[in-house]
Amino acid sequence: MMPMENPLLIIKDLHVSYKTDDGVIYAINGLDLVLNKGETLGLVGETGAGKTTTALSILKLLPERIGSIDSGTIQFHDERLDNAPEAKMRLIRGSQISMIFQDPMTCLNPVLTIGDQIAEVLESHCPPGTKAAEIQRKVDEIMTMVGLPPDRKEEYPHQFSGGMKQRVDIAIALACEPELLLADEPTTALDVTIQAQVLDLMRGLKDKLGTSMLLITHDLGVVAETCDRVAIIYAGEIIETGEVDDIFYLEDHHPYTKGLFGSIPSMNEKMKRLNPIAGLMPDPSIKYVGCPFADRCPHKMAICETQKPQPVVTNGHMIKCHLFSSKPAGDNK
Amino acid sequence: MMNTPMIEVKNLKKYFRTPRGNLYAVDDVSFTIERGMTLGVVGESGCGKSTLGRVLLRLLPHTSGQFLFDGTDVLQLDIEEMKELRKKIQIIFQDPYGSLNPRFTTSQSIEEPLEILMPELDANQRNARIMELMDTVGLASRFVNAYPHELDGGRRQRIGVARALAVNPEFIVCDEPVSALDVSIQAQILNLVMDLQEKMNLSYMFITHDLSVVKHISDEILVMYLGQCIEKAPTEKLFSKPMHPYTQALISSIPLPDPRKQNRERHIIMGEVKSPIEPQPGCRFAPRCPHKIDKCVGKNIPLLEVEQDHLLSCVVFGREE
Numbered sequence: 001m002m003p004m005e006n007p008l009l010i011i012k013d014l015h016v017s018y019k020t021d022d023g024v025i026y027a028i029n030g031l032d033l034v035l036n037k038g039e040t041l042g043l044v045g046e047t048g049a050g051k052t053t054t055a056l057s058i059l060k061l062l063p064e065r066i067g068s069i070d071s072g073t074i075q076f077h078d079e080r081l082d083n084a085p086e087a088k089m090r091l092i093r094g095s096q097i098s099m100i101f102q103d104p105m106t107c108l109n110p111v112l113t114i115g116d117q118i119a120e121v122l123e124s125h126c127p128p129g130t131k132a133a134e135i136q137r138k139v140d141e142i143m144t145m146v147g148l149p150p151d152r153k154e155e156y157p158h159q160f161s162g163g164m165k166q167r168v169d170i171a172i173a174l175a176c177e178p179e180l181l182l183a184d185e186p187t188t189a190l191d192v193t194i195q196a197q198v199l200d201l202m203r204g205l206k207d208k209l210g211t212s213m214l215l216i217t218h219d220l221g222v223v224a225e226t227c228d229r230v231a232i233i234y235a236g237e238i239i240e241t242g243e244v245d246d247i248f249y250l251e252d253h254h255p256y257t258k259g260l261f262g263s264i265p266s267m268n269e270k271m272k273r274l275n276p277i278a279g280l281m282p283d284p285s286i287k288y289v290g291c292p293f294a295d296r297c298p299h300k301m302a303i304c305e306t307q308k309p310q311p312v313v314t315n316g317h318m319i320k321c322h323l324f325s326s327k328p329a330g331d332n333k
Numbered sequence: 334m335m336n337t338p339m340i341e342v343k344n345l346k347k348y349f350r351t352p353r354g355n356l357y358a359v360d361d362v363s364f365t366i367e368r369g370m371t372l373g374v375v376g377e378s379g380c381g382k383s384t385l386g387r388v389l390l391r392l393l394p395h396t397s398g399q400f401l402f403d404g405t406d407v408l409q410l411d412i413e414e415m416k417e418l419r420k421k422i423q424i425i426f427q428d429p430y431g432s433l434n435p436r437f438t439t440s441q442s443i444e445e446p447l448e449i450l451m452p453e454l455d456a457n458q459r460n461a462r463i464m465e466l467m468d469t470v471g472l473a474s475r476f477v478n479a480y481p482h483e484l485d486g487g488r489r490q491r492i493g494v495a496r497a498l499a500v501n502p503e504f505i506v507c508d509e510p511v512s513a514l515d516v517s518i519q520a521q522i523l524n525l526v527m528d529l530q531e532k533m534n535l536s537y538m539f540i541t542h543d544l545s546v547v548k549h550i551s552d553e554i555l556v557m558y559l560g561q562c563i564e565k566a567p568t569e570k571l572f573s574k575p576m577h578p579y580t581q582a583l584i585s586s587i588p589l590p591d592p593r594k595q596n597r598e599r600h601i602i603m604g605e606v607k608s609p610i611e612p613q614p615g616c617r618f619a620p621r622c623p624h625k626i627d628k629c630v631g632k633n634i635p636l637l638e639v640e641q642d643h644l645l646s647c648v649v650f651g652r653e654e
Binding site: 046047161162163164191192193194195196197199200218219220221222223224225244245248249259260261262263264265266267268273274275276277278280 | 377378485486487515516517518519520521523524527542544545546548549550572582583585586587588589590591592593594595599601602603605
């Protein structure tokens with residue numbers, strides 16, 4: 001095992017479910033995740049894999065009465081978040097952990113000016129008695145930092161373009177200089193040239209403020225450009241984690257990771273056909289017994305349907321697959 | 334060998350009237366597509382690429398210009414003639430959630446174009462055709478009575494493809510058919526679309542904002558910016574030697590899934606797309622362009638052939654008039 005570097009966030013065996021009228025949806029099924037101080041961890045997976053649910057669980061923002069953490073622990077520094085009372089969470093959200101949402105068009109309040117929306121975070125977390133002028137000065141400072149002209153703070157969200165709104169979101173998220181930033185597909189709704197600007201901005205700010213980041217995305221290109229480590233999530237479980245180089249260059253991979261890479265059209269070489277994964281993700285309303293990927297896996301064995309694979313770790317690169325658990329660690333072929 | 338191309342679009346314009354003046358959605362776009370070939374149309378939101386597709390199918394009226402299909406000007410046909418022609422020209426829409434009737438089952442959705450455009454078929458023939466189409470697009474027959482909400486995005490898009498194929502078209506406009514889908518599903522649909530092209534010798538106009546998708550699927554690529562075609566070249570050429578500063582920026586903005594290539598040369602452009610309402614003469618990209626010179630503004634920049642098959646509209650990197 002690699003020495004634990006300096007874990008900021010540790011999630012252990014997390015189970016989250018949604019109780020709906022049509023039955024129970026098992027969104028997260030035994031998720032383990034470690035995020036070290038100062039690093040950017042990419043959480044990669046497809047629609048419905050549980051990426052956003054993971055982020056909402058960390059902030060305890062799961063929809064009331066419907067979503068709940070059934071078991072497992074979420075530890076931030078030395079504190080448990082999974083059973084923390086709401087009053088405590090309110091102090092943490094926005095000041096120590098904050099979130100950038102996927103859709104910059106809908107997550108801003110349309111009837112408040114963007115200056116007010118940035119000031120709101122500062123007002124809730126600054127020591128009581130902070131002067132209004134002081135807060136306004138900070139608003140200007142943050143707007144400049146994310147590349148928004150401060151003289152536009154009296155304007156409303158509809159007066160900004162998508163890329164500018166995403167900058168407002170980033171400003172709100174970073175206003176109190178949190179230690180951990182959860183970025184949920186921050187650039188998915190943006191055009192490529194604007195995406196390049198926003199990613200550039202986020203990288204710069206992260207280095208400047210030393211924020212740790214959990215970057216949720218389905219775009220392996222974005223991961224390659226921004227992340228230090230990667231975790232691949234499938235059906236509410238992490239099935240592979242490692243350094244960026246492990247995931248992009250090593251031979252051994254979970255068959256699902258291979259499928260993900262086979263699905264992206266290459267920019268460098270000409271491929272005649274893509275090699276997608278056949279089939280679909282398992283129905284989340286049924287608790288599966290064996291490996292969640294078994295049904296779609298080209299290497300399926302008898303054991304895959306009956307027994308959950310245990311994580312196999314080689315030099316910090318973890319794969320959860322029976323193909324590897326039968327072999328001694330370090331044996332590549 | 335010189336033969337008339339199957340698709341020829343000449344000086345097509347589509348302006349929308351707005352309270353603040355005309356919005357130049359498609360402004361003087363021309364291109365040709367040969368039978369069995371794919372033209373990729375790329376550009377960012379609001380560049381007019383979807384409007385272009387819709388105008389070709391006459392889902393929107395055009396302002397001026399021609400669309401010749403095997404020599405016939407589609408934009409001048411009357412309703413009856415157009416109905417006949419729709420058997421040859423079809424469209425696959427972007428959003429498989431919004432483009433299907435939620436009250437139609439799979440078979441009803443696929444049956445609709447058959448009923449309208451091929452009234453000569455009787456119910457049995459139609460049913461046989463539906464089953465055949467479902468098989469062609471890879472939809473299991475158990476979904477024949479399923480409603481859209483019971484299906485995932487990939488399967489819904491397969492219905493969209495089946496509807497377009499129902500009447501045996503020759504030319505299909507694909508308007509971002511995979512952008513609402515996950516990568517693994519996206520790859521399945523792209524493979525399907527390419528297999529069908531090979532099997533049926535279809536021609537495509539493939540509209541997308543995703544450059545890696547367009548590179549994978551197209552023979553030729555047309556880059557649009559604010560309603561105009563600014564560069565057009567065969568795929569290999571466009572990616573190996575992009576000439577317009579906007580194309581260069583687009584290509585270098587794509588995040589590459591390769592961490593060791595991160596220190597490649599980048600052209601990140603600042604600023605955002607300007608308004609397409611009553612644009613001033615001159616290059617529309619000039620306000621964001623790092624290579625802007627005086628000649629860029631004041632006069633419209635023509636699209637000129639700079640190398641064989643490589644068209645470019647730029648005074649800095651292009652050819653003098």
